[in-house]
Amino acid sequence: MQSKYSKLAKGMIGAAIGTALFGGAAQAKDVTIALEGGYAPWNMTLPGGKLGGFEPELAANLCARAQLKCNLVAQDWDGMIPGLQAGKFDVLMDAISITPEREKIIAFSKPYASTPATFAVTDTKILPKAGPTAAALKLDTDAKSNAPAVQALRTALKGKTIGIQSGTVYTRFINENFKDVASIRVYKTSPERDLDLSNGRIDASFDDVTYYAANADKKEAVPTVAAGPKIGGPIWGPGEGLAFRKQDADLKAKFDAAITAAIADGTVKKLSEKWFKTDVTP
Template structure:
């Protein structure tokens, strides 16, 4: 299992194909889900807002290009990128080996942990390890990881877990819990929050920064994190922009802009604003 804009003067760019050959990149179209707060969200007037939209505005200003931020369903986002419907994916997209076979990634601009959300009044509240973060390597191993996952497996046996489909978090849940719990997939993260609050599932697993924002909503007042959070290379090198492999020049421009935004503290400033913690990689 994430806005966009203003500073990137809004420009419409209709691409004709998957390859952007001979482009001068005066305009760039960036796709975001628009439904993954606080990374990105859609305001009542239809504009995009959040950590990524503001960062996109900053990056595009550094690159001196006009950017259009558009909302795109998470499902099928990489296929739409390849088809030339837009130039860049910016949606809390984790860098993974499988994804790197299909698309290119910019330098990461964030690296965040993930964990379980449950109801405060439920049987899974305050599981062992609550309030701690474990660092896992690419194989899902790390100090205390085996013991923590085994404890969670026991607690979640016979329970139901909600996840957003086609995410690195879904892979983690299937790998570690599919034989002990019922796993339910959702198109968007707010959908698993709704079912969790209503008691239709027992837990949800997602990015910790997403849950920080979700818990602030009145409808989610009874939700809280439970058990340890998991971070590190298990989720890849971090969250980055997704681009077509052929667009090496555009990748280079974004890499330079991200490097500058990390160096001068812009990423940290925006992260503290939207997440209340520094997610700089």
């Protein structure tokens, strides 16, 4: 997932997430967690304004384990890190990939998910539909060393228009590897990009495989399909994690312990299979 940055939060979802399950009389601390509320199935805004999806359900579990009283806030992707640093919220949870660049300004929990990415098209003559058992293309962090592996994709997408959401680790990958052979169109949100793909205004999009898997049954005038190889490896970092201000080491430690427990007892596996139809346990 997939970094995102300051506008006012769209709305506070006063979801005080249970603390009585773990800790009896222990005093809970109020913690505000920001999610985009528009990156299904990681997180989404349900009718009535409540947040749902993989991350809100996992957040409820983690907060209960850590004896924290958590409120979920919907916040635009591009306002998240400034909002965190300004004290508008305490934690970011929005499929944020852990990268060295981001670790310079914010702290991350241990990863709670790890997922590859892929392209999507409406015309499989551009890129063939990916087979379910096809091996993932493992890429390193260095663009030059990855060049031979992505050459076939560069050839297939030469002269095409690729849509990508702004401010993500995928944006950099697409720019570094395809900007000289294809047109790159940047979108504020993934749904806006998807609409242009379905309507033929772009030729391909690039995003997390879980995002496409969750939207595979979505009714569209022109259906889109995941295509080309799944791309994973060190290029995306160790996975997706919660983000904190660097000074909040105690809060990070509580969530690290909760994530460790949720992975160990199969909670992450259960929730990822529910929402993604695949296990994204790191």
